[in-house]
Amino acid sequence: MTMRRLAALLALAPLAACTPNERPTAGPVARAASWQTVATEEDRRRLREWRTAFVNGLAQARAAGNGVAITREGSLLMPDAAIGGTIPNGDYRCRVTKLGARSPGLLPFVSYPAFNCRIAQSGRLQAFTKLSGSQRQVGYIFPHDQLRQVFLGTLVLGDEQRAITYGVDSDRDLAGFVERIGPRTYRLILPSPRYESLIDVVELVPSS
Numbered sequence: 001m002t003m004r005r006l007a008a009l010l011a012l013a014p015l016a017a018c019t020p021n022e023r024p025t026a027g028p029v030a031r032a033a034s035w036q037t038v039a040t041e042e043d044r045r046r047l048r049e050w051r052t053a054f055v056n057g058l059a060q061a062r063a064a065g066n067g068v069a070i071t072r073e074g075s076l077l078m079p080d081a082a083i084g085g086t087i088p089n090g091d092y093r094c095r096v097t098k099l100g101a102r103s104p105g106l107l108p109f110v111s112y113p114a115f116n117c118r119i120a121q122s123g124r125l126q127a128f129t130k131l132s133g134s135q136r137q138v139g140y141i142f143p144h145d146q147l148r149q150v151f152l153g154t155l156v157l158g159d160e161q162r163a164i165t166y167g168v169d170s171d172r173d174l175a176g177f178v179e180r181i182g183p184r185t186y187r188l189i190l191p192s193p194r195y196e197s198l199i200d201v202v203e204l205v206p207s208s
Contacts, residue, residue: 035142035150040167041177043152050177050199052095053191054079057099057198059111063082069109073097075181082147083178087126087186091207092117093147094130094145094181098101110197117204126177128188130202137202138163139192140177149178155158155195168192171195178204 032038039047046053058077061070075081077097094117105116116131119141126141128151139153154172156163164172176190188202 006051022127027062029140029152030125030127032142034142035152039150039152039169039175040170040173042170043173044173047150047177050191051079053076053199053206054099054189054201057108060100060195060198063159064108066109068109073111076185076187077201078181081181081187082177083181084146086143086149087178087180087204088206089121089126091117092119092186092204094208095203095205096135097201098197098199098203102196102198106196114203116207117202117205134158135195137174137188139166142156144177147179150175153189155193176200 013119021177027039058070058079070077077099093114094114095114096111099108101108104195112133115133118129118131119128120127122140126149127139128141129138130136134157136156137151137153138156139151142150142152151174153174154166154169155174156165166173171194174190174193176188178186178188180186183205188204190200192198192200193200
């Protein structure tokens with residue numbers, strides 16, 4: 001890690017501490033009137049090209065022999081499965097599936113066990129926090145249209161206790177859509193993350 005990168009990490013205000021009792025703190029994203037006013041150009045591109053990333057990730061996964069596993073997931077891994085409706089606040093079981101491989105040697109299909117996530121009101125927006133796991137997404141959910149909401153956030157890794165502020169480190173920035181795909185089932189799709197996959201699909205099911 002370069003001294004410049006280290007200094008940036010130490011100087012940044014936290015977006016969130018990754019413990020069950022904390023949520024993303026105030027910042028430029030939290031105060032934004034709409035996601036369009038704060039999204040980076042790279043994340044605007046990710047959002048525009050989400051379906052291409054989804055289709056390409058599925059194609060890679062199927063070509064590697066994971067067709068049965070994909071079919072078993074039903075609407076979770078169907079690109080056009082959104083049926084409209086906003087996600088309620090509350091505690092969720094969140095299960096990550098990674099589709100496609102960004103580089104040779106990586107698996108094109110990985111499905112992890114469920115972890116704990118929380119969605120809580122934070123002013124006009126909803127704050128999303130993945131509370132456990134080695135890769136933890138933290139950020140805010142914005143209104144968008146009748147089918148989906150927009151997520152902007154960052155990635156916390158390993159034993160890090162605080163997230164980098166959105167828009168500062170493009171390697172950690174995340175953008176995606178929150179969609180309802182069943183009566184009580186939602187998903188967060190994260191196209192073109194910097195690490196490992198072509199798209200991450202996070203299933204969100206209420207804990208109770």
